[in-house]
Amino acid sequence: MSFRARHLLGIEHLAPDEITEVLDLADQYADHNRAGRSHKDVLAGMTQINMFFENSTRTQASFELAGKKLGADVMNMAMQASSIKKGETLIDTALTLNAMHPDLLVVRHPNSGAVDLLAQKVNGAVLNAGDGRHEHPTQALLDALTIRRAKGRLHRLSVAICGDISHSRVARSNIMLLGKMENRVRLIGPPTLMPSGISEFGCEVFDTMEEGLKDVDVVMMLRLQKERMDGGFIPSEREYFHRYGLDFAKLSNAKDDAIVMHPGPMNRGVEIDGNIADDINRSVIQTQVEMGVAVRMAAMDLLARNLKLNRKNPQGVMA
Amino acid sequence: MTKTLFTNARLIQPVALTDSIGALLVEDGVITEVFEEAPKVKGAQVIECGGMCLAPGIIDIGVKVSEPGERHKESFRSAGRAAAAGGVTTIVTRPDTLPAIDTPETLEFVARRAQEDAPVHVLPMAALTKERAGREMTEIGFLQDGGAVAFTDCDRVVVNTKVFSRALTYAKSLDALVIAHVQEPGLSEGAAVTSGKFASLRGLPGVSPMAERMALDRDIGLLEMTGAKYHADQITTARALPALERAKRNGLDITAGIGVHHLTLNELDVADYRTFFKLKPPLRSEDDRLAVVQAVADGVIDIICSMHTPQDEESKRLPYEEAASGAVALETLLPAALRLYHEEQLTLPQLFRAMALNPARRLGLNAGRLRAGCAADLVLFDPDAPFVLDRATLQSKSKNTPFDGARMQGKVLGTWVDGVEVSGRL
Numbered sequence: 001m002s003f004r005a006r007h008l009l010g011i012e013h014l015a016p017d018e019i020t021e022v023l024d025l026a027d028q029y030a031d032h033n034r035a036g037r038s039h040k041d042v043l044a045g046m047t048q049i050n051m052f053f054e055n056s057t058r059t060q061a062s063f064e065l066a067g068k069k070l071g072a073d074v075m076n077m078a079m080q081a082s083s084i085k086k087g088e089t090l091i092d093t094a095l096t097l098n099a100m101h102p103d104l105l106v107v108r109h110p111n112s113g114a115v116d117l118l119a120q121k122v123n124g125a126v127l128n129a130g131d132g133r134h135e136h137p138t139q140a141l142l143d144a145l146t147i148r149r150a151k152g153r154l155h156r157l158s159v160a161i162c163g164d165i166s167h168s169r170v171a172r173s174n175i176m177l178l179g180k181m182e183n184r185v186r187l188i189g190p191p192t193l194m195p196s197g198i199s200e201f202g203c204e205v206f207d208t209m210e211e212g213l214k215d216v217d218v219v220m221m222l223r224l225q226k227e228r229m230d231g232g233f234i235p236s237e238r239e240y241f242h243r244y245g246l247d248f249a250k251l252s253n254a255k256d257d258a259i260v261m262h263p264g265p266m267n268r269g270v271e272i273d274g275n276i277a278d279d280i281n282r283s284v285i286q287t288q289v290e291m292g293v294a295v296r297m298a299a300m301d302l303l304a305r306n307l308k309l310n311r312k313n314p315q316g317v318m319a
Numbered sequence: 320m321t322k323t324l325f326t327n328a329r330l331i332q333p334v335a336l337t338d339s340i341g342a343l344l345v346e347d348g349v350i351t352e353v354f355e356e357a358p359k360v361k362g363a364q365v366i367e368c369g370g371m372c373l374a375p376g377i378i379d380i381g382v383k384v385s386e387p388g389e390r391h392k393e394s395f396r397s398a399g400r401a402a403a404a405g406g407v408t409t410i411v412t413r414p415d416t417l418p419a420i421d422t423p424e425t426l427e428f429v430a431r432r433a434q435e436d437a438p439v440h441v442l443p444m445a446a447l448t449k450e451r452a453g454r455e456m457t458e459i460g461f462l463q464d465g466g467a468v469a470f471t472d473c474d475r476v477v478v479n480t481k482v483f484s485r486a487l488t489y490a491k492s493l494d495a496l497v498i499a500h501v502q503e504p505g506l507s508e509g510a511a512v513t514s515g516k517f518a519s520l521r522g523l524p525g526v527s528p529m530a531e532r533m534a535l536d537r538d539i540g541l542l543e544m545t546g547a548k549y550h551a552d553q554i555t556t557a558r559a560l561p562a563l564e565r566a567k568r569n570g571l572d573i574t575a576g577i578g579v580h581h582l583t584l585n586e587l588d589v590a591d592y593r594t595f596f597k598l599k600p601p602l603r604s605e606d607d608r609l610a611v612v613q614a615v616a617d618g619v620i621d622i623i624c625s626m627h628t629p630q631d632e633e634s635k636r637l638p639y640e641e642a643a644s645g646a647v648a649l650e651t652l653l654p655a656a657l658r659l660y661h662e663e664q665l666t667l668p669q670l671f672r673a674m675a676l677n678p679a680r681r682l683g684l685n686a687g688r689l690r691a692g693c694a695a696d697l698v699l700f701d702p703d704a705p706f707v708l709d710r711a712t713l714q715s716k717s718k719n720t721p722f723d724g725a726r727m728q729g730k731v732l733g734t735w736v737d738g739v740e741v742s743g744r745l
Contacts, residue, residue, distance in 0.1 A: 134522030197516030
């Protein structure tokens with residue numbers, strides 16, 4: 001067993017063999033989920049708390065379902081509505097929850113680094129469900145599993161990530177994961193939505209879709225967040241769709257068997273033509289959702305194993 | 320009449336840029352003679368310095384003492400003790416308190432509190448605009464009469480160029496020093512780190528280092544218009560240096576400072592969101608750090624300061640973007656600056672030129688050098704003594720130092736203010 005981490009805070013700290021181990025286990029869970037096999041014993045007696053400091057329906061539902069499928073007692077806390085509004089600090093919230101001895105804490109927070117901060121203060125295993133524009137590791141893992149199942153491998157592929165790279169934690173986690181697994185990553189988007197220092201990321205950067213999509217195996221679209229419109233990053237939705245929205249004409253630059261991905265929720269007609277999203281020959285968007293549950297089951301399973309090991313042997317070597 | 324003779328000391332002379340063994344006689348709080356060989360002086364208390372360094376006391380421009388308003392973070396008593404422990408003999412305090420020091424009345428309060436509680440010299444600065452809001456200038460004349468040595472809105476930039484140009488013009492008529500923070504406000508809005516690969520990896524909002532040069536360029540334009548006496552509080556990027564050099568060459572009355580953290584740390588020290596490294600402006604790249612160290616050596620950047628900014632744990636133990644900026648540094652200023660000496664980037668006289676002589680000159684003080692007739696504000700230190708910093712031992716009420724647990728070299732053995740020892744023991 002190579003997955004030794006205590007928390008899943010980001011892809012940055014994972015080694016390639018750890019990534020492979022999560023994906024292998026998730027692969028099995030995906031098959032078992034389809035076959036209707038139950039795994040209620042894996043997290044039986046364990047408590048999972050989902051703390052979402054930022055709105056989420058899909059990710060939270062996915063984590064909840066994953067936990068329940070493994071037999072955990074799952075609790076959802078909508079942190080926006082709770083004590084944060086009353087002025088409690090993140091650390092106090094963490095300490096309060098920690099006193100309830102949760103085994104698994106799934107946390108999403110609007111500030112980069114907030115989940116790392118919280119993880120320093122709790123005894124259970126923390127899963128980062130997205131922190132600011134920093135990382136969203138389970139999204140990158142589910143994307144990787146989707147690619148691996150569709151393409152039969154997760155190396156030496158050419159992957160284009162398109163859109164608002166700058167504000168996207170999904171992009172950061174994917175860039176790191178795909179890089180670690182030795183793929184070529186191309187980033188496409190308007191220069192106003194590219195992060196600073198991007199030339200040092202080991203990616204190729206393009207500002208037109210036609211060039212950037214040339215012969216890629218995978219097209220990963222990112223959501224364009226509506227609030228970016230006010231920040232003056234792009235002139236208008238319609239110009240954005242014209243230049244960067246994925247339609248069949250732009251997609252024709254990619255390989256004939258290129259797959260199309262999107263982390264959801266989609267803005268049809270802004271970053272992606274609805275007909276592509278629905279094209280079962282190209283779009284794997286529904287598969288991504290399915291793999292999401294399997295990947296989260298695998299991640300929680302592995303973290304729970306390490307947690308049990310750690311409790312048996314508190315002097316253990318786990319960092 | 321009290322006489323003190325310091326013998327067998329390595330005298331750090333920031334004017335002649337020399338560093339040699341000698342002796343120094345202090346009478347009634349004033350340096351009266353400097354010798355190469357210690358003479359016999361009748362009735363003098365002799366302090367045998369054992370070959371350790373004796374330098375002019377540090378004059379630190381831009382210290383935040385959190386009185387009035389946030390005395391739990393730092394008081395004049397605690398800041399004064401921290402200064403004495405760190406070899407700082409004059410603290411020049413910032414007006415970014417609650418409320419701001421923007422009237423003669425609040426200034427009087429500060430002056431009185433400082434007089435009562437601080438063992439070192441305290442020279443207050445006052446705000447340039449009321450409430451530091453950048454709309455109306457303060458009563459610069461009254462405040463100057465009340466003892467304000469410089470005028471600054473601290474880390475707030477006077478955005479309205481017309482307001483700033485009038486304030487500079489008015490200050491010029493009183494020969495008052497204006498200190499400005501140089502960050503283009505639109506570009507730096509909401510920034511927590513310097514933009515670049517590190518900012519992008521951590522997903523933190525960054526500001527381009529260009530924001531500093533843009534703000535400096537504007538201010539230089541205003542100086543050409545007004546001829547005012549101006550100091551940029553912190554120049555931290557390579558890109559701003561040519562403009563600064565050019566302005567000096569063109570004869571403008573401009574000087575620049577830098578905080579010790581920007582000379583000794585870089586952006587990567589933030590690592591996994593360590594908020595004690597969150598400063599304003601943010602830490603820069605290593606290339607920038609090396610450039611500004613060289614600029615201090617060349618005298619392009621004139622003044623090194625601590626930018627002492629006390630913050631309590633509550634305001635630091637937050638997600639990085641939400642955490643407060645600033646670090647305490649009165650006690651760590653000297654050992655941190657000595658890193659540059661040990662790395663052979665700056666000599667001791669060069670360091671004290673930037674920490675004592677130049678600030679004294681800028682403020683018109685009769686101090687900052689070891690010369691007959693100057694105030695006997697002195698620091699005796701061992702530049703090599705190693706230690707590991709434990710922030711709990713700091714005299715400041717706030718313990719927010721980025722050097723916690725760091726290996727440092729350089730210990731203060733004694734600090735004298737007007738010839739009176741205020742801390743340390745031989």
